[in-house]
Every structure is written in C-alpha cells, then in structure tokens.
Amino acid sequence: MPQLQQIDTFLSQVVWLVLAFVVLFVVLRTIALPKIQATLEARRDRIEGDLDRAQTLRREAEQVLAEYEAAMAEGRDRAQAVIRGAVEDGKAQAATAHEALAGRLADDIGRAEARIAAARDEAVANIRDVAVEVVQAAAQRLIGGRIARKSATDAVDAVSDG
Amino acid sequence: MAGEKHGPLDQFTIKPLVSIDIGGADLSFTNSSLAMLITVLSVSLFLVVGMSRGRLVPGRWQSMAELSYEFVAGLLKETVGNEGRRYFPWIFTLFMFILFGNLLGMIPSAFTFTSHIVVTFAMALVVFLFVTLLAVFKHGIRFFSFFVPPGAPKLMWPLLIPIEVISYLSRPVSLSVRLFANMLAGHTLLKVFAGFVVALGAAGVVPLLFIVALTGLEILIAFLQAYVFTILTCLYINDALHLH
Numbered sequence: 001m002p003q004l005q006q007i008d009t010f011l012s013q014v015v016w017l018v019l020a021f022v023v024l025f026v027v028l029r030t031i032a033l034p035k036i037q038a039t040l041e042a043r044r045d046r047i048e049g050d051l052d053r054a055q056t057l058r059r060e061a062e063q064v065l066a067e068y069e070a071a072m073a074e075g076r077d078r079a080q081a082v083i084r085g086a087v088e089d090g091k092a093q094a095a096t097a098h099e100a101l102a103g104r105l106a107d108d109i110g111r112a113e114a115r116i117a118a119a120r121d122e123a124v125a126n127i128r129d130v131a132v133e134v135v136q137a138a139a140q141r142l143i144g145g146r147i148a149r150k151s152a153t154d155a156v157d158a159v160s161d162g
Numbered sequence: 163m164a165g166e167k168h169g170p171l172d173q174f175t176i177k178p179l180v181s182i183d184i185g186g187a188d189l190s191f192t193n194s195s196l197a198m199l200i201t202v203l204s205v206s207l208f209l210v211v212g213m214s215r216g217r218l219v220p221g222r223w224q225s226m227a228e229l230s231y232e233f234v235a236g237l238l239k240e241t242v243g244n245e246g247r248r249y250f251p252w253i254f255t256l257f258m259f260i261l262f263g264n265l266l267g268m269i270p271s272a273f274t275f276t277s278h279i280v281v282t283f284a285m286a287l288v289v290f291l292f293v294t295l296l297a298v299f300k301h302g303i304r305f306f307s308f309f310v311p312p313g314a315p316k317l318m319w320p321l322l323i324p325i326e327v328i329s330y331l332s333r334p335v336s337l338s339v340r341l342f343a344n345m346l347a348g349h350t351l352l353k354v355f356a357g358f359v360v361a362l363g364a365a366g367v368v369p370l371l372f373i374v375a376l377t378g379l380e381i382l383i384a385f386l387q388a389y390v391f392t393i394l395t396c397l398y399i400n401d402a403l404h405l406h
Binding site for chain 2: 001002004006008010015016023027029032033038046
C-alpha cells in the first residue's frame with residue numbers, strides 16, 4: 001500500500017498540506033467569507049426593511065379602510081335622512097293637495113246642489129202656473145165662463161199640499 | 163496511472179512532479195501537492211467567483227456558495243453554539259478543503275490526497291492538539307476532570323479514567339482513519355471492478371453498471387466524510403469549551 005510504503009514522501013505531503021490549507025484559509029478569510037457575510041447581511045436587512053415597510057403600509061391601509069367605512073356609514077345615514085325628509089315632504093304635499101281638492105269638490109257639490117234646488121223650485125213654480133191655467137181652461141169648458149185667476153190659484157193651492 | 167502493473171492500489175502512488183530538496187529534506191511537488199493546489203484553486207474560485215456579484219436574489223452558483231456557508235455555520239451553531247463563531251473560518255476551510263479534495267478525487271484518473279493516512283492524520287492531529295490546548299487554556303487544571311465520568315462512583319475511577327484517557331487519545335486516530343479508510347476503500351473498489359470490466363469482455367457490462375452505481379455512492383461518501391470530519395471537530399471544540 002503506497003500510503004504506508006512511501007514513507008519518504010510523508011514530509012512533502014504534510015508540508016504541501018499545511019501550505020495549501022493556510023493559503024486556502026487566507027483566501028477564504030480575507031476575500032470569500034466577508035463577501036458572503038456582507039451579502040447575507042444585506043439580504044437580511046433588506047428583508048427586515050421590507051417587512052417593516054409592509055407592516056407600516058398595512059397599518060395605513062387599515063386606517064384608510066376604517067376612514068372609508070366611517071365615511072360610508074355617515075353617507076348612508078345622511079342618505080337615509082334625506083329619504084325620510086323627502087317622504088315626509090311628499091306626504092305633507094299630498095295631504096295639502098288632497099285637502100284642497102276635497103274643498104274644491106265640496107264647493108262644487110254645494111253649488112251644484114243649490115242649482116238643483118233652484119231648478120226644482122222653478123219647476124215646481126212653473127207647474128203651479130200650468131196647473132192654474134189648466135184649471136181656468138177646464139172651468140171654461142165646464143161652465144162656459146172664465147174664472148178669476150185668483151180663485152183658480154186658490155183652488156190649485158188647496159188641492160196641492162205645497 | 164501510468165504504472166507498470168496497474169494494480170488497484172497503484173492509483174495511490176505518490177509521484178514527484180518537481181523535485182525540491184531543501185537542506186536534505188525531500189519537499190518535492192508531487193501529484194498529491196497538485197491535487198491540493200487544484201482543490202485550493204477550486205474552492206477559491208467556487209466561492210469568490212460565485213459571490214463576485216453578491217446579488218440580493220442569488221443565482222444558482224451564488225446559492226451554492228451561500229448554501230455551503232450556511233451549512234457549516236448551522237453545523238457549528240448546533241454543535242458548539244454562539245461561542246463557536248470565532249472558529250468558523252477554520253472549520254469552514256477544513257470542510258471545504260476535505261469536501262473538494264474528496265469530490266475532485268472522484269474525477270477519473272485524478273489523485274485523491276485524502277486517501278493518504280499521513281494527510282488525514284496530520285489534519286486530525288492539528289485538530290486534536292488545538293482542541294486540547296483550547297481546553298487546557300480555558301479550564302486549566304479542571305480540564306482533567308474531563309476524564310472522570312460525571313456521577314460515576316469513586317470505586318470505579320481506577321477503571322473508568324484509563325478508559326476515558328484512551329478514548330480521548332484515540333480521537334485523532336479514529337478521526338483520520340475514518341476519512342482515509344473510506345477514501346481508500348471506495349477508490350480501490352472502483353479500480354477492482356474497473357479491472358473486471360476489461361477482463362470479462364462482453365459480460366463486463368455488469369461490473370460497469372455496478373461502477374456507475376458505486377460512483378454515485380462514492381460521491382455521497384465524499385460529502386458524508388467531509389461532513390463527519392467537520393462535525394466531529396465541532397463536537398471536540400464543544401467538549402473543550404464546556405467539558406462534559
């Protein structure tokens with residue numbers, strides 16, 4: 001086995017091992033490791049910064065949402081108030097319009113009734129005159145002579161019960 | 163590779179590429195040194211180029227680089243806790259070095275330097291010495307209470323303390339042999355079955371399929387052993403910091 005037979009190479013192997021190891025150590029210690037550490041740290045800082053910013057933005061967003069909801073609630077309340085006012089206005093207007101209409105209708109009815117009553121009175125009065133003339137005409141035919149308008153009127157009044 | 167007899171163990175032969183001799187000591191640049199150099203370059207490129215743009219939203223490459231960082235950081239945090247942070251650069255270098263050494267060794271005809279006991283033992287010994295010194299400096303004489311199992315009756319101490327000491331001293335051995343043996347066994351097995359493919363002719367499809375499956379398993383083991391070496395190092399550091 002060369003590992004145990006080539007004893008004369010042991011010194012060379014160990015010396016080169018130490019040399020190689022120390023060179024590698026120096027390279028890593030001075031160049032590679034600081035670079036890796038710096039990169040990892042920069043990344044960690046960046047991620048933490050991003051998380052912080054995300055947190056801040058989230059809080060801001062929550063605040064904005066709360067404000068929006070408050071504004072919405074206020075708007076809804078105002079809208080409701082406006083609707084309620086409009087409905088009451090409408091009802092009041094409808095009531096006054098209704099009253100005015102009812103008053104006008106009552107007037108019309110009253111006037112119409114008065115006209116009807118007048119017309120009936122007139123008609124009744126005309127019928128009396130006609131009846132008096134009929135009485136006079138009938139009396140002339142029956143007795144051959146005219147009777148006074150006054151007595152005819154009395155006769156008619158006597159038989160008609162007013 | 164270019165050996166005379168192509169045995170399954172020839173792949174582990176150390177071959178000098180550039181002969182270097184300093185004061186009589188043979189410090190030749192070998193195929194093992196080359197593999198280490200390529201590992202260092204690969205890890206550096208992987209991390210430095212991958213992170214060069216350092217984008218906030220990482221691409222695939224950058225994700226992998228960050229993933230390796232976070233994987234080791236998580237490992238250290240879980241086993242040692244926040245006190246372990248100061249050892250992170252060492253632990254990370256250790257993990258990446260072993261991981262890339264293992265993985266690059268999976269490239270056919272590449273050399274796997276973690277398959278040599280002297281390399282793994284050197285690493286394990288450094289870990290062991292570091293952890294022991296850390297414990298001694300942190301706890302002083304109280305460090306030796308580590309070898310007394312808590313709650314054990316005094317009568318058992320003569321038996322238990324030697325066991326604890328031996329198990330502590332065997333840490334570098336088990337740590338290094340685990341990595342070395344896994345790499346050695348996997349690569350040897352691949353080579354043995356590769357030999358069957360040629361020897362069996364048309365029927366060689368069967369060992370070929372086996373090699374495909376085994377290669378997948380070896381890649382898993384390459385990762386797993388780097389992970390095990392690292393997590394054990396972390397656990398030893400934890401022991402050193404907290405004793406028990």
